[in-house]
Structures are given as structure tokens and as C-alpha cells.
Amino acid sequence: xxxxxxxxxxxxxxxxxxxxxxxxxxxxxxxxxxxxxxxxxxxxxxxxxxxxxxxxxxxxxxxxxxxxxxxxxxxxxxxxxxxxxxxxxxxxxxxxxxxxxxxxxxxxxxxxxxxxxxxxxxxxxxxxxxxxxxxxxxxxxxxxxxxxxxxxxxxxxxxxxxxxxxxxxxxxxxxxxxxxxxxxxxxxxxxxxxxxxxxxxxxxxxxxxxxxxxxxxxxxxxxx
Amino acid sequence: xxxxxxxxxxxxxxxxxxxxxxxxxxxxxxxxxxxxxxxxxxxxxxxxxxxxxxxxxxxxxxxxxxxxxxxxxxxxxxxxxxxxxxxxxxxxxxxxxxxxxxxxxxxxxxxxxxxxxxxxxxxxxxxxxxxxx
Numbered sequence: 001x002x003x004x005x006x007x008x009x010x011x012x013x014x015x016x017x018x019x020x021x022x023x024x025x026x027x028x029x030x031x032x033x034x035x036x037x038x039x040x041x042x043x044x045x046x047x048x049x050x051x052x053x054x055x056x057x058x059x060x061x062x063x064x065x066x067x068x069x070x071x072x073x074x075x076x077x078x079x080x081x082x083x084x085x086x087x088x089x090x091x092x093x094x095x096x097x098x099x100x101x102x103x104x105x106x107x108x109x110x111x112x113x114x115x116x117x118x119x120x121x122x123x124x125x126x127x128x129x130x131x132x133x134x135x136x137x138x139x140x141x142x143x144x145x146x147x148x149x150x151x152x153x154x155x156x157x158x159x160x161x162x163x164x165x166x167x168x169x170x171x172x173x174x175x176x177x178x179x180x181x182x183x184x185x186x187x188x189x190x191x192x193x194x195x196x197x198x199x200x201x202x203x204x205x206x207x208x209x210x211x212x213x214x215x216x217x218x219x220x221x222x223x224x
Numbered sequence: 225x226x227x228x229x230x231x232x233x234x235x236x237x238x239x240x241x242x243x244x245x246x247x248x249x250x251x252x253x254x255x256x257x258x259x260x261x262x263x264x265x266x267x268x269x270x271x272x273x274x275x276x277x278x279x280x281x282x283x284x285x286x287x288x289x290x291x292x293x294x295x296x297x298x299x300x301x302x303x304x305x306x307x308x309x310x311x312x313x314x315x316x317x318x319x320x321x322x323x324x325x326x327x328x329x330x331x332x333x334x335x336x337x338x339x340x341x342x343x344x345x346x347x348x349x350x351x352x353x354x355x356x357x
Contacts, residue, residue, distance in 0.1 A: 040317070041317060048320055048321065052327050052331065055328040059335035059336065087269055091266065094305055095258060095259075095262045098261075106251065199306050202305070203298050206297045207294055210290050211294060215287050215291075217276060218287060222283050
């Protein structure tokens with residue numbers, strides 16, 4: 001008895017004959033994967049490479065955290081009310097982006113546009129709070145050139161902010177494409193990539209607000 | 225098949241299903257999946273902010289608690305928003321994710337490890353500058 005036959009005997013669900021024709025198992029049993037899966041996989045690879053880039057910024061920030069060169073330290077600088085507002089904006093927007101995905105799945109143009117608009121407004125609110133925070137830091141002499149700590153801080157958080165800004169542009173083009181061209185398949189694939197991108201940005205923000213803002217605002221004697 | 229390809233944005237987190245059977249999706253179950261994710265993510269966010277201020281946790285452990293809460297919330301986001309599931313469709317995504325996590329850990333902890341040892345074992349920069357005078 002071959003190994004495959006043995007596995008099928010142990011687990012009837014593996015039997016190709018029992019699998020509905022055209023259904024994809026991810027193990028090649030149903031033929032090539034549909035394009036939806038392949039598009040998602042390709043973009044997922046890109047997202048992981050983006051996350052790896054962020055991890056390099058995180059590493060630089062962690063290494064340079066104490067290199068304040070006599071300048072302001074993290075717990076003297078951070079205002080957690082801003083952080084809480086930004087977190088709320090981005091978490092709410094990731095939910096409305098999910099609602100937009102469902103609306104696209106159900107081919108509902110009105111709710112697609114509403115959910116995307118709300119997502120965009122929440123993302124814009126996030127950017128506004130971040131820009132105000134950054135300009136406040138620069139105004140009190142804590143700009144990126146002040147110390148290695150602040151350079152790495154602005155590089156990390158600013159890089160995330162740039163990602164969100166680019167995603168907002170992308171969101172605008174998605175709204176326009178849905179409006180002008182309807183729920184064409186190629187546009188739905190683009191939207192799938194956009195929604196993955198938006199959710200991934202929220203994941204990066206989860207790491208930033210916890211490990212940069214909340215840990216940074218702890219009194220220094222509590223940090224390793 | 226036609227039903228599956230009607231949904232481009234991954235799956236909701238639902239009950240078990242027989243492999244080969246398309247998922248039974250209804251709008252309320254899908255919205256429910258997102259709402260559950262939103263609720264859990266909100267809870268973990270509140271827990272993070274609470275841990276930052278509380279005196280209930282052993283003070284030196286707060287940073288570690290925040291790290292754990294971060295990992296937990298990232299897991300919630302991956303499952304409920306990015307739809308990384310145990311579905312066979314997702315096998316390749318999970319393998320890629322595992323490799324990504326490996327690289328991220330190597331970069332972050334490797335950098336910290338090397339740089340802390342350098343800081344401990346090498347002469348501080350101001351001393352080096354003095355010797356060069």
C-alpha cells in the first residue's frame with residue numbers, strides 16, 4: 001500500500017474522489033489554485049517583506065533607545081492621549097475596511113463606497129494626529145536631528161505614517177475605480193491587495209503603539 | 225466554486241466544515257466575525273494601556289507584559305482581519321508567515337544581542353576620543 005493510499009485510508013477527507021470537483025485543497029488535488037488565492041499569496045509575500053523592513057527600523061530604535069545625547073527621553077516626550085486617539089482611529093478603520101470587503105463580496109456599491117469613505121476619513125484622522133504630534137516635537141527642539149534616539153523614532157514611526165499616506169491615495173483610487181468600472185474581477189483583485197495592505201499597516205501600528213509609545217512612556221528605571 | 229470566488233476578501237472565522245464543502249456564508253456571520261475581531265482587539269488594546277499605568281503588575285515585568293499583549297493582538301488581527309486560517313488554501317500563507325517571523329526575530333533580537341555585547345565589552349566612545357587626543 002503506498003503512503004498516499006494509506007493516508008487516504010486513515011483520513012477519508014483526503015480522498016480526491018470525495019473532494020468536490022474544482023475545489024482547491026492547497027495540496028494540488030483540485031488542480032491549480034484560483035487566481036484569488038495566487039494574488040493574495042503574492043501580495044502576502046510583499047507584505048511580509050515590508051514587515052521585515054519595519055523590523056529593521058524596530059531593531060535600530062531598540063538599539064538606539066538610550067542614545068538620547070542629553071536630549072529629551074521617551075517618557076518626557078510621549079503624550080499617550082495622542083497614541084490612544086491614533087490607535088482608536090486605525091482600529092476602527094481596519095474594521096470599516098473589513099466591512100468594505102464584505103460589501104464588495106456582496107456587490108453592494110453604496111456600502112462599498114460608504115465603508116471605504118469612512119476608512120479613508122479615519123486614516124486621515126490618524127495622519128492628522130501624527131503630523132501634529134511630530135510638529136509639536138520639532139517645535140520643542142526634539143526633531144529627528146536632536147539625537148540618535150529621535151532619529152530612529154522618526155524613521156520608524158514616520159515610515160509607518162508614509163505607508164498610511166500612500167494607502168490613503170490607493171484607497172482613493174479604489175473608490176474611483178469601483179465607481180467608474182464597477183465590480184470587475186481585476187479591480188476586485190486590486191481591492192483584495194488594498195485591504196490586505198490596510199490590515200497589515202494596522203498590525204505594524206499595534207507593534208508601534210505597544211513597544212514604542214507604551215513601553216517608552218514607562219519610567220526608565222523599569223526598563224531592562 | 226462559484227460561490228467561493230464571489231468572496232474576494234478571505235474568510236470569516238466560523239465553525240468546522242468538511243474539506244471540499246464550500247463554506248456556508250451569510251452576511252450576519254461575516255459581520256459577526258469582524259465584530260468579534262474588533263472586540264478582542266479593543267480588549268487587548270485597553271489591556272495594554274491599562275498595563276502601562278497599573279500598579280497591579282510587578283513593575284519590572286510591565287515591558288514584558290506589553291510585549292506579550294502585542295503578540296496576542298497581532299495574532300487576533302492576523303486571524304480575524306487578514307484571515308490567516310487553517311484552511312488548506314492558507315497553507316502557503318502560513319509557511320511564508322512562519323519564515324517572516326523567523327527573519328523578524330533574527331533581525332530584532334540579533335541586533336539587540338550584538339549591540340548590547342558591544343556596549344558592554346568595548347570602550348565607551350568618549351574614552352576613545354580622549355585617547356586619540
